[in-house]
Amino acid sequence: MAQKQKQNTPHFVTIKGTKEGLILHLDDKCSFDQLLSELEAKLIRTPADDTTSETQKLSVNVKVGKRYLSDNQKDILRKLVYQKKHLLVDEIDSEVITKEKADELLRETEITSVSRIIRSGQVLKVQGDLLLIGDVNPGGCVMATGNIFVMGALKGMAHAGHSGRKDAVVTASLMNPTMVRIADKYVQVDKDNPTIDIIGECAFFDEGSMSVKFDRIHILHQIRPSLNRL
Known part of the structure; x- marks a missing residue:
């Protein structure tokens, strides 16, 4: 009877070892206090490696599934893991994101459509992708955190992925720029002495x-x- 009761005891924490460190799978249906209680018990039962120095912490990736954790709860998890073992939480991976993060991701994937000519001295900057229906004159500049699509002549400067996205692209009906920049990499064209x-x-x-x-x-x-x- 006791054996049967033991088998029916729910397990909220699963610990898996990898070459890179440990992965903690935490159940996303139980309470946070239940998680902490079982995690603490499992870390205590696992023998500590006294030969591991403070500078040789083992990396831990915590996966919490569809559970949202506040910053305070994340700190509690990190401290618990850090105190009980020679472990250091490297990442807390959740399938749930905040509304603010969702809105930010939406803006990054949106296409802003603008119909105008970008003249010398003017700068057009958007978040996400830019679809410009018009020309970019010499001295003009278009910038986007995503891709830049110019349905016209690009004769000025275009900076795609200016927040760091190296997979961004620049397209134009007529490609004749003074500079094209993707993230932090760029090509500058000297009209009087073209080498590109x-x-x-x-x-x-x-x-x-x-x-x-x-x-x-x-x-x-x-x-x-x-x-x-x-």
């Missing part, structure tokens, strides 16, 4: 050469398949 052949209607960051390259627009579906969502 701009062939094609798109620009992208090439991982192989670690530089911004120009090519025909039809290759985009191969190098950036995620653009098919458009």
